[in-house]
Amino acid sequence: MEDIIFELQFFLEVLISGLLTGSLYSLVALGFVLIFKASGVFNFAQGAMMLFAALSLVGFQELLGVHWTVAFVMAIAVMVLLAWCVEKFVLGKLVNQEPIILFMATIGITFFLDGFGQTLWGSDIKVMDVGLPTGSFDMGGIFIDKLELVAGFTAGALVLALALFFNKTKIGRALRAVADDHQAALSVGISLRTIWIIVWSVAGLVGLVAGIMWGSKLGVQFSLTLLALKALPVLILGGFTSIPGAIVGGLIIGSGEKLAEIYIGPFVGGAIENWFAYMLAMVFLLFRPQGLFGEKIIERV
Amino acid sequence: MVENTVKPGEILLSVEDISLSFGAVRAISEVSFDIKKGEVRAIIGPNGAGKTSMLNCINGFYHPQQGTITYKGITRSAMKPYEAAAQGIARTFQNVALFKGMSTLDNIMTGRNLKMKSGILASTLWWGKAQKEEMEHRRFVEDIIDFLEIEAIRKTPVGRLPYGLQKRVELGRALAAEPELLLLDEPMAGMNLEEKQDMCRFILDVNDEFGTTICLIEHDMGVVMDISDRVMVLDYGGKIGDGVPDEVRNDQNVIDAYLGGGH
Known part of the structure; x- marks a missing residue:
């Protein structure tokens, strides 16, 4: 009997840890979804934006010796400026181009941000210190990581705020309009420029929040951009156009890979946590290419 | 932005000698026409005559290579669609863009x-x-x-x-x-008779009740002749007729274009 209780506790611990890690994947995926929805571009640079935002925050903290809240506001300003530059010098010039060309442009932005960020702030691993709790606590025999819990709540709050923004404000309606039909949006007097700047700014803000969480967990370093790759299976699962999809996808991937590592891992020699997500995504692609919540694309012929 | 008010019956928009091409394809060649405040103005013509291109020039989706467009007394060069919207030009689309x-x-x-x-x-x-x-x-x-x-x-x-x-x-x-100029691209295409009648009624009501100037495109001649004050006819990008419905109906060039004679 005691054995069963212990097993159950262990299972729950793995599951909860997986779900909370998953919410961190969701944060990264969220940035992709926002930009994909509004401009139809798969923004390869989302990972680089996350790193750049986190680097800026830590950089301002170190350089100016200001409180992290001040540095946070300054980092937001940097991301808004970046959004403006992206629209002005890249996207604005590529209106009506093929998606693949826009995609290539975002790869360009990725490498620029990686290089420029390290030129500005240096390439050594930095410590993200915004006073997030560390360690874990015991809840009825289940150990929960405090940082992961905070990340989970933050992701939830962010999603709620974005949902309100998208559904209840005039700008939100304009954003949805642009996502649906560029031409019609223009004809009712919506400026694509403004909308793109707003979307990229919001994606930058989401990147900053994700950067803070991941930075606190792993340190602010170049490998954070690679985390963006983990967002890919999340997006394939959840659908590229759905905010709830990004959340659910993240939770499934996060918990799935942890559980797989523990319960399937031993039979295949372990270390499946690293590729499980991609395999899951591939299987998913075969059966439901539009993702759980994505819009089914039906081509009229 | 200077706000000019235009009285009913005066010219709200005038198009002078505009030409538009896509590469070697000429969509519009040297067309001039005007729209008076408060009227229902129709542009008709066979498929590919350049009707939709004309609307796209007026609301800024296309920028003609040659010629000018004057709206409320202001002659403009390349204007963006949302600027056109800001100045009171609204439109609908041929393939319903909702x-x-x-x-x-x-x-x-x-x-x-x-x-x-x-x-x-x-x-x-x-x-x-x-x-x-x-x-x-x-x-x-x-x-x-x-x-x-x-x-x-x-x-x-x-x-x-x-x-x-x-x-x-x-x-x-x-x-x-609350547009001052409403551009309708084939508002009745693909509708059954009853729907067409409803749409006609709405267009006329909008024109009557709100005084909105309307410019509409149709290739169904019958409907257009009933509800329009003036009709312009395009064919192969050029203007081949312009006037009140009765004039246009009896114009030999127009009859030829529609019946396929002369081509």
Whole structure:
């Protein structure tokens, strides 16, 4: 009997840890979804934006010796400026181009941000210190990581705020309009420029929040951009156009890979946590290419 | 922006000698015409005559390589579509360009976009004020919904509506902007007889009740002749006729173009 209780506790611990890690994947995926929805571009640079935002925050903290809240506001300003530059010098010039060309442009932005960020702030691993709790606590025999819990709540709050923004404000309606039909949006007097700047700014803000969480967990370093790759299976699962999809996808991937590592891992020699997500995504692609919540694309012929 | 007011009967928009080509293809060649305040102006012609290209030039989607467009006394060079919208030009599209995932109500609300004053920060931070503004616009939109008799589909996502109703919602969105000039691209295409009659009635009512100037494209001659004050005929990108319906109907060039004679 005691054995069963212990097993159950262990299972729950793995599951909860997986779900909370998953919410961190969701944060990264969220940035992709926002930009994909509004401009139809798969923004390869989302990972680089996350790193750049986190680097800026830590950089301002170190350089100016200001409180992290001040540095946070300054980092937001940097991301808004970046959004403006992206629209002005890249996207604005590529209106009506093929998606693949826009995609290539975002790869360009990725490498620029990686290089420029390290030129500005240096390439050594930095410590993200915004006073997030560390360690874990015991809840009825289940150990929960405090940082992961905070990340989970933050992701939830962010999603709620974005949902309100998208559904209840005039700008939100304009954003949805642009996502649906560029031409019609223009004809009712919506400026694509403004909308793109707003979307990229919001994606930058989401990147900053994700950067803070991941930075606190792993340190602010170049490998954070690679985390963006983990967002890919999340997006394939959840659908590229759905905010709830990004959340659910993240939770499934996060918990799935942890559980797989523990319960399937031993039979295949372990270390499946690293590729499980991609395999899951591939299987998913075969059966439901539009993702759980994505819009089914039906081509009229 | 200088606000010029144009009295009924005066010229609201004039197009001088414009030409538009895409590479080697000439969509419009040297066409001039004008639209008077308060009239229903039609542009007709066979498929590929350059009718839609003409509308696209007027609201800024295309920029003609040659010629000028004067609207409310201001001659303009390349203008962006949202600037045209800001100056009171609204339009509908040939292939219905609605926001398919949004409800009828939300679609028509987007038409109020330019009338809403609260900026980005204001609508995010001063929730109360923005909400109050939203309510006022909502009332206006409800009036349009009543006017177009689409109360029953207020909350339905427009992607699910039949084609005829979608066209009506699109007209509603254009009306929500309280346009001075309303451009309608084939408002009756693909409709059955009853739907066509409804649409005609709405167009005439908009023109009568709100004094909105209307420029519409059709290739169904019959309908156009009944509701238009003046008709321009395009064929192969050039103007081949212009005048009141009776004149145009009896014009030999027009008859040839429509009956396929002379080609």
